Amino acid sequence: MPLRHPQLNERGELAHLLTIEGLPRTLIHHILDTAATFVGVSDREVKKLPLLRGKSVFNLFFENSTRTRTTFEIAAKRLSADVVNLNINTSSTSKGESLLDTIDNLVAMHADMFVVRHAQSGAPYMIAQHIDRTRRGEVHVINAGDGRHAHPTQGLLDMYTIRHFKGDFTGLTVAVVGDVLHSRVARSDIHALTTLGVPEVRVIGPHTLLPGGLEQMGVRVYTDMNEGLRGADVIIMLRLQNERMRGALLPSAQEYFKHYGLTPEKLALAAPDCIVMHPGPMNRGVEIDSAVADGPQAVILDQVTFGIAVRMAVMSILAQS
Amino acid sequence: MPLRHPQLNERGELAHLLTIEGLPRTLIHHILDTAATFVGVSDREVKKLPLLRGKSVFNLFFENSTRTRTTFEIAAKRLSADVVNLNINTSSTSKGESLLDTIDNLVAMHADMFVVRHAQSGAPYMIAQHIDRTRRGEVHVINAGDGRHAHPTQGLLDMYTIRHFKGDFTGLTVAVVGDVLHSRVARSDIHALTTLGVPEVRVIGPHTLLPGGLEQMGVRVYTDMNEGLRGADVIIMLRLQNERMRGALLPSAQEYFKHYGLTPEKLALAAPDCIVMHPGPMNRGVEIDSAVADGPQAVILDQVTFGIAVRMAVMSILAQS
Amino acid sequence: MPLRHPQLNERGELAHLLTIEGLPRTLIHHILDTAATFVGVSDREVKKLPLLRGKSVFNLFFENSTRTRTTFEIAAKRLSADVVNLNINTSSTSKGESLLDTIDNLVAMHADMFVVRHAQSGAPYMIAQHIDRTRRGEVHVINAGDGRHAHPTQGLLDMYTIRHFKGDFTGLTVAVVGDVLHSRVARSDIHALTTLGVPEVRVIGPHTLLPGGLEQMGVRVYTDMNEGLRGADVIIMLRLQNERMRGALLPSAQEYFKHYGLTPEKLALAAPDCIVMHPGPMNRGVEIDSAVADGPQAVILDQVTFGIAVRMAVMSILAQS
Numbered sequence: 001m002p003l004r005h006p007q008l009n010e011r012g013e014l015a016h017l018l019t020i021e022g023l024p025r026t027l028i029h030h031i032l033d034t035a036a037t038f039v040g041v042s043d044r045e046v047k048k049l050p051l052l053r054g055k056s057v058f059n060l061f062f063e064n065s066t067r068t069r070t071t072f073e074i075a076a077k078r079l080s081a082d083v084v085n086l087n088i089n090t091s092s093t094s095k096g097e098s099l100l101d102t103i104d105n106l107v108a109m110h111a112d113m114f115v116v117r118h119a120q121s122g123a124p125y126m127i128a129q130h131i132d133r134t135r136r137g138e139v140h141v142i143n144a145g146d147g148r149h150a151h152p153t154q155g156l157l158d159m160y161t162i163r164h165f166k167g168d169f170t171g172l173t174v175a176v177v178g179d180v181l182h183s184r185v186a187r188s189d190i191h192a193l194t195t196l197g198v199p200e201v202r203v204i205g206p207h208t209l210l211p212g213g214l215e216q217m218g219v220r221v222y223t224d225m226n227e228g229l230r231g232a233d234v235i236i237m238l239r240l241q242n243e244r245m246r247g248a249l250l251p252s253a254q255e256y257f258k259h260y261g262l263t264p265e266k267l268a269l270a271a272p273d274c275i276v277m278h279p280g281p282m283n284r285g286v287e288i289d290s291a292v293a294d295g296p297q298a299v300i301l302d303q304v305t306f307g308i309a310v311r312m313a314v315m316s317i318l319a320q321s
Numbered sequence: 322m323p324l325r326h327p328q329l330n331e332r333g334e335l336a337h338l339l340t341i342e343g344l345p346r347t348l349i350h351h352i353l354d355t356a357a358t359f360v361g362v363s364d365r366e367v368k369k370l371p372l373l374r375g376k377s378v379f380n381l382f383f384e385n386s387t388r389t390r391t392t393f394e395i396a397a398k399r400l401s402a403d404v405v406n407l408n409i410n411t412s413s414t415s416k417g418e419s420l421l422d423t424i425d426n427l428v429a430m431h432a433d434m435f436v437v438r439h440a441q442s443g444a445p446y447m448i449a450q451h452i453d454r455t456r457r458g459e460v461h462v463i464n465a466g467d468g469r470h471a472h473p474t475q476g477l478l479d480m481y482t483i484r485h486f487k488g489d490f491t492g493l494t495v496a497v498v499g500d501v502l503h504s505r506v507a508r509s510d511i512h513a514l515t516t517l518g519v520p521e522v523r524v525i526g527p528h529t530l531l532p533g534g535l536e537q538m539g540v541r542v543y544t545d546m547n548e549g550l551r552g553a554d555v556i557i558m559l560r561l562q563n564e565r566m567r568g569a570l571l572p573s574a575q576e577y578f579k580h581y582g583l584t585p586e587k588l589a590l591a592a593p594d595c596i597v598m599h600p601g602p603m604n605r606g607v608e609i610d611s612a613v614a615d616g617p618q619a620v621i622l623d624q625v626t627f628g629i630a631v632r633m634a635v636m637s638i639l640a641q642s
Numbered sequence: 643m644p645l646r647h648p649q650l651n652e653r654g655e656l657a658h659l660l661t662i663e664g665l666p667r668t669l670i671h672h673i674l675d676t677a678a679t680f681v682g683v684s685d686r687e688v689k690k691l692p693l694l695r696g697k698s699v700f701n702l703f704f705e706n707s708t709r710t711r712t713t714f715e716i717a718a719k720r721l722s723a724d725v726v727n728l729n730i731n732t733s734s735t736s737k738g739e740s741l742l743d744t745i746d747n748l749v750a751m752h753a754d755m756f757v758v759r760h761a762q763s764g765a766p767y768m769i770a771q772h773i774d775r776t777r778r779g780e781v782h783v784i785n786a787g788d789g790r791h792a793h794p795t796q797g798l799l800d801m802y803t804i805r806h807f808k809g810d811f812t813g814l815t816v817a818v819v820g821d822v823l824h825s826r827v828a829r830s831d832i833h834a835l836t837t838l839g840v841p842e843v844r845v846i847g848p849h850t851l852l853p854g855g856l857e858q859m860g861v862r863v864y865t866d867m868n869e870g871l872r873g874a875d876v877i878i879m880l881r882l883q884n885e886r887m888r889g890a891l892l893p894s895a896q897e898y899f900k901h902y903g904l905t906p907e908k909l910a911l912a913a914p915d916c917i918v919m920h921p922g923p924m925n926r927g928v929e930i931d932s933a934v935a936d937g938p939q940a941v942i943l944d945q946v947t948f949g950i951a952v953r954m955a956v957m958s959i960l961a962q963s
Contacts, residue, residue, distance in 0.1 A: 042431040046375030048403075054688030056716060067426065070405055074377060074430055077403040082690075082719040084712055101924060105709065108946035109716055110684040282422060304429035363752040367696030369724075388747065391726055395698060395751055398724040603743060625750035 006129065009137070013321040016128040016141040017314050019150040020191040028195060032160050034313035035306065041078060042308055051316045052081035055112040059085045061144075062118040067281065068144055071304075072115045075311035081113075099123075100130050106139075107131060113140045113318060121147030140318040148184055153314060154279055155188030157307040159196060161299055162234055164306065165275050169196040175228055175270075176219075177204040178238030178260060178287050181211045181249075185279045186238055194218045204228035205260060208249040225260050232270040237262055237278045240287045253286045263289045267297065275299045327449065330458070334642040337449040337462040338635050340471040341512040349516060353481050355634035356627065362399060363629055372637045373402035376433040380406045382465075383439040388602065389465055392625075393436045396632035402434075420444075421451050427460075428452060434461045434639060442468030461639040469505055474635060475600055476509030478628040480517060482620055483555055485627065486596050490514070494521040496549055496591075497540075499559030499581060499608050500530045506600045507559055515539045525549035526581060529570040546581050553591040558583055558599045561608045574607045584610045588618065596620045648770060651779070655963040658770040658783040659956050661792040662833040670837060674802050677948065677955035683720060684950055693958045694723035697754040701727045703786075704760040709923065710786055713946075714757045717953035723755075741765075742772050748781075749773060755782045755960060763789030782960040790826055795956060796921055797830030799949040801838060803941055804876055806948065807917050811838040817870055817912075818861075819846040820880030820902060820929050823853045827921045828880055836860045846870035847902060850891040867902050874912040879904055879920045882929045895928045905931045909939065917941045 007023075009015040014027060041047055057076040059069050064087060076083045088102065106114070116124040124143040131139050145151040159169075166172060174193055180186045180203050193201045194217065201219040203210065214221050222228030229235065240256060250256055262276065276288075276298045284290045292298060328344075330336040335348060362368055378397040380390050385408060397404045409423065427435070437445040445464040452460050466472040480490075487493060495514055501507045501524050514522045515538065522540040524531065535542050543549030550556065561577060571577055583597065597609075597619045605611045613619060649665075651657040656669060683689055699718040701711050706729060718725045730744065748756070758766040766785040773781050787793045801811075808814060816835055822828045822845050835843045836859065843861040845852065856863050864870030871877065882898060892898055904918065918930075918940045926932045934940060 044375070047377065047431065048375040054686070054690040054720075056689065056719075066407055066409070070407065070427075071430065073405055074403070077377075077405075078375075082716070084715055084719075086708055086712065088708070098923070098926075101922070101926075104943055105922060105946050106712075108943040109713065109950055110689065110947065280422070280426060281419070284419075284422075301425055301429040304426050305431065308430055365696070368698065368752065369696040387728055387730070391728065391748075392751065394726055395724070398698075398726075399696075601743070601747060602740070605740075605743075622746055622750040625747050626752065629751055 006125065006132075009321060014314075014317055015132075015137070015321055016124075017152050017318065018124050018128060018141065018143045020152045020155045020188045020195070021150070023195065025195050025197070028156070028159065028192065031156055031310065031313050031317060032163055034317060035156075035160055035309040038309040038312040039306065041312070042305065047078050048080055049078065050080045052076060052079035052112075052319055055081045055319060056110065057081045057083050057113045057115065057315070058106055058111050059083065059115045060088060060106075060117070061086065062088050062116070062123065063145070065117055065145070068117060071307050072142075072144060072311055075308050075315060078308070079312055079315055081315070100127075103127050103130060104134070107135050111139050113142065113315065115142045115144050116146070117144040118146050121149035123147075140321070142314060142318070145184055148182055149187065151184040151188050153307070153311055154185050155192045156314070157303055157310040158189050158236065158277060158279075159192045160306045160310050161277060161303050162275075164302070165299060166233060169193070169198050172198050172233045173200040173202065173231055173271075174198050174234040174236065175202040175204055175232040176236045176238065177225065177228070177262065179209045179240050179244060180205050180214070180238065181209045182241060182244070183238045189236055190217050190219055202228050202232070206250070209244070225266060226269055229266055229269045232274055235262065235267070235270060235274060235276050237276065237288050239279060239281065240283055253283075257286055261285070261287055261289060262292050264291050264295070267292055277303055280304070327446065327453075330642060335635075335638055336453075336458070336642055337445075338473050338639065339445050339449060339462065339464045341473045341476045341509045341516070342471070344516065346516050346518070349477070349480065349513065352477055352631065352634050352638060353484055355638060356481055356630040359630040359633040360627065362633070363626065368399050369401055370399065371401045373397060373400035373433075373640055376402045376640060377431065378402045378404050378434045378436065378636070379427055379432050380404065380436045381409060381427075381438070382407065383409050383437070383444065384466070386438055386466070389438060392628050393463075393465060393632055396629050396636060399629070400633055400636055402636070421447075424448050424451060425455070428456050432460050434463065434636060436463045436465050437467070438465040439467050442470035444468075461642070463635060463639070466505055469503055470508065472505040472509050474628070474632055475506050476513045477635070478624055478631040479510050479557060479598060479600075480513045481627045481631050482598060482624050483596075485623070486620060487554060490517040490519045493519050493554045494523065494552055494592075495519050495555040495557065496523040496525055496553040497557045497559065498525040498546065498549070498583065500561050500565060501526050501535070501559065502530045502532045503562060503565070504559045510557055511538055511540055523549050523553070527571070530565070546587060547590055550587055550590045553595055556583065556588070556591060556595060556597050558597065558609050560600060560602065561604055574604075578607055582606070582608055582610060583613050585612050585616070588613055598624055601625070648767065648774075651963060656956075656959055657774075657779070657963055658766075659794050659960065660766050660770060660783065660785045662794045662797045662830045662837070663792070665837065667837050667839070670798070670801065670834065673798055673952065673955050673959060674805055676959060677802055677951040680951040680954040681948065683954070684947065689720050690722055691720065692722045694718060694721035694754075694961055697723045697961060698752065699723045699725050699755045699757065699957070700748055700753050701725065701757045702730060702748075702759070703728065704730050704758070704765065705787070707759055707787065710759060713949050714784075714786060714953055717950050717957060720950070721954055721957055723957070742768075745769050745772060746776070749777050753781050755784065755957065757784045757786045758788070759786040760788050763791035765789075782963070784956060784960070787826055790824055791829065793826040793830050795949070795953055796827050797834045798956070799945055799952040800827075800831050800878065800919060800921075801834045802948045802952050803919060803945050804917075806944070807941060808875060811835070811840050814840050814875045815842040815844065815873055815913075816840050816876040816878065817844040817846055817874040818878045818880065819867065819870070819904065821851045821882050821886060822847050822856070822880065823851045824883060824886070825880045831878055832859055832861055844870050844874070848892070851886070867908060868911055871908055871911045874916055877904065877909070877912060877916060877918050879918065879930050881921060881923065882925055895925075899928055903927070903929055903931060904934050906933050906937070909934055919945055922946070
């Protein structure tokens with residue numbers, strides 16, 4: 001029987017961060033509380049803490065993402081870690097066996113942490129399980145996005161942002177809007193929101209971009225955006241990936257914007273103090289109107305700032321486990 | 322009305338380094354004086370100063386240039402900064418809007434300095450103005466070369482080199498030779514030389530590679546190299562870019578060398594203690610003969626050494642503003 | 643007449659590490675002894691030593707190798723050096739002249755060490771000789787693999803591994819198996835083994851993958867693997883490069899595995915405590931069976947761990963010369 005919480009060690013501490021699914025509520029709050037202590041650090045004249053001094057953090061990006069890699073690189077360097085960036089061509093590691101040989105090699109170099117981005121769902125799990133089997137406790141794995149599955153640090157920074165602006169989760173209505181089907185961000189956010197006790201999580205999108213089984217995740221599904229936004233305290237817009245726009249799933253970007261693009265008019269249906277979030281990078285004029293993206297309710301750049309603190313928090317918690 | 326000195330703050334301090342045009346003479350000398358204090362640092366056993374400790378310097382290279390990126394990376398690391406290199410594919414940021422979203426994101430990560438290289442003239446300006454509009458004073462921009470427009474740190478290191486070998490600018494004849502039309506180095510050098518009071522700045526090149534309006538910049542134009550070099554104290558050779566050599570502007574590299582390549586014979590027309598400069602990388606046998614490039618009057622590698630110190634100076638001055 | 647030991651300075655100290663050929667036995671042992679002091683460092687909580695603080699190490703990779711680059715990067719960072727990675731497209735430096743201009747530029751930036759990987763045999767020599775001619779003693783060159791010629795740090799880490807597990811070299815039978823013809827690892831290992839006094843060095847492979855002149859290097863040649871492995875204390879498997887497998891030199895990977903792949907059955911012919919080494923990355927099922935690669939006699943990951951310590955040793959010794 002597989003472990004139910006492969007990312008926790010026997011003492012219940014975080015050993016890897018692979019997904020938000022199954023993370024205890026207290027642990028999520030512990031990560032957010034730790035992040036709060038780091039928010040000030042990035043604001044100081046000297047933005048360095050020695051918590052990871054002499055530790056080796058490897059950014060293993062099997063899928064290219066300059067943006068995400070940069071946030072982890074900055075977070076690790078502000079904790080004084082040594083950072084090595086590896087863009088690994090997936091073609092050279094197409095066989096699982098050979099991927100694990102690569103991992104074994106890096107472990108043998110006395111790595112302390114792997115930040116793993118991979119196009120295949122589950123790759124960070126496979127790596128973490130392999131390490132636990134062979135060199136348990138020596139290297140911690142952070143999932144920086146795997147396929148359509150999970151993007152837990154994005155989910156955590158989204159929760160940090162909501163808690164920062166709304167104080168508490170227990171009275172909120174949160175709407176997640178867009179291409180939920182292909183979004184690892186949506187999946188991580190929904191797990192986090194329900195774990196943290198948000199009473200009403202809504203998902204809004206066209207039928208073709210909504211996966212089955214959403215109701216079982218504890219969310220309410222809307223295909224009419226106007227209806228779904230009504231009274232929302234938080235709106236999380238999702239990025240529409242370019243390849244979807246000219247695919248069979250959608251008629252056109254213009255048509256999508258008409259129905260699911262967040263305009264000032266649609267935003268007016270939400271609560272007056274509703275905040276607008278987006279994981280970036282934004283497609284202005286596709287899923288979000290510039291007037292909203294640059295407007296007073298958008299907290300999109302705050303998300304980025306908090307994201308550094310959250311990643312610092314995850315790394316420092318893992319380093320102590 | 323646009324600000325005349327968008328790179329100076331209200332106290333007249335350097336807030337960004339975008340161009341040499343319009344920089345006050347005293348400020349240029351202040352940069353060169355500061356650089357002089359750093360020249361020794363690179364020579365020491367431990368080549369580190371803590372001036373930028375905890376600062377985050379982002380090398381934003383929208384145009385690839387390993388060579389220039391390396392000089393900034395080394396300069397920043399010798400000042401103890403954290404350096405993040407981003408090679409940003411211009412195709413993914415073809416719309417100005419999306420470029421500014423990228424910038425906003427990096428600013429939100431609490432960047433301290435952007436070193437920007439861009440194929441489009443004016444891109445570093447646009448970035449600096451955007452920052453000044455939204456997060457004034459938080460991030461400093463250094464132009465590391467924009468299109469045909471400017472390459473101010475190259476201009477400054479050239480001035481450092483001239484001052485080092487000649488002591489003073491006010492009695493000099495300086496000749497800039499080659500493809501002035503496409504050269505951001507030439508433009509930056511001419512502005513610097515005239516600002517610093519060089520009484521005779523000459524520009525030498527074939528008609529097809531000389532831009533209009535040179536006389537208004539305060540320089541004398543020559544198409545005959547022998548005439549232009551006569552009595553020169555300093556010769557600044559420009560790189561002939563490969564794409565020009567087989568274009569409509571030039572008959573051939575051989576023909577170019579014959580008329581505008583710097584040979585020992587041509588160099589003999591200049592002052593006996595004339596120094597020879599080149600921004601690199603050199604096309605030996607095209608714009609410069611190896612006998613000159615490796616000869617006793619060449620100070621080309623000194624330029625590289627001084628270039629590190631000048632970039633350290635610019636960064637440390639910006640960090641204090 | 644060329645110097646016989648271009649990598650030693652006039653005091654007999656290591657000035658560059660270009661090849662194991664001609665390195666005195668005492669110097670090899672000095673490197674291994676120094677490495678032994680670093681093995682513990684990578685195991686500690688804080689894996690940093692200040693020995694190269696303020697030094698600039700340039701990884702000059704004219705041939706791409708993420709794996710090897712990473713080992714040098716980690717080694718340099720654990721010694722507190724500033725590391726700059728340069729992937730230099732060989733096409734832009736196809737002329738030797740222009741390669742040396744690149745080198746001159748980096749030297750002028752006050753580099754302390756060049757780690758050079760190049761597809762052409764001899765390139766690190768040319769660079770070292772150029773530096774010795776122009777800026778003697780200022781920059782140390784480490785060969786990180788040049789063409790088919792040498793890979794001295796791999797040779798040294800292999801010797802470290804053998805000494806670690808076998809204690810002494812003077813009673814050993816060592817078999818090097820596979821594509822010796824194209825292997826710089828094999829060449830470096832053979833020079834090291836004979837210098838260190840291994841009485842029996844055997845080379846095993848098909849005729850088409852064995853170079854001429856092996857006997858003059860002091861080794862015994864076998865084309866029958868069963869015969870060659872008999873009684874061996876150490877087996878060094880070589881990687882079969884993919885391009886060989888479908889070339890004229892070999893019938894097929896399957897056929898190769900049948901004759902020269904290391905299986906448990908073949909391994910049983912060696913001494914009972916024989917260790918199995920491989921420089922990586924492995925082709926499982928081609929030159930080595932997974933049962934052997936993951937078996938109790940394999941020390942392949944120990945090689946990786948020792949490799950970091952050996953590279954730290956080489957760098958720290960060079961920095962003191």
